[in-house]
Amino acid sequence: MFQDKVVVISGAGSGIGRELAFQLTEAGARVALSDINRAGLDETMKRLPNGSKAKG
Structure with a gap:
């Protein structure tokens, strides 16, 4: 469902935002x-797989 999609997550340094980043990757x-x-x-x-981060 999320293949080839970019998701913007604020608050990704801890808690729900961090877990959401892991689950979506x-x-x-990305x-x-x-x-x-x-x-x-x-x-x-650091904990996300290579290629999963969109860079701006």
């Missing part, structure tokens, strides 16, 4: 992430 989406907590966002990005 497993479903085939994700564009943001969070005010840079350290948390960096950790989320």
Whole structure:
């Protein structure tokens, strides 16, 4: 369902936003992430599979 789609997620550095990023990448989406907590966002990005992050 999410194959070849880009999903924008705010609050991806922790909690629901982080989990949503993991689940959507497993479903085939690429994700564009943001969070005010840079350290948390960096950790989320490290844990995502290569090729799943949309870069801007």
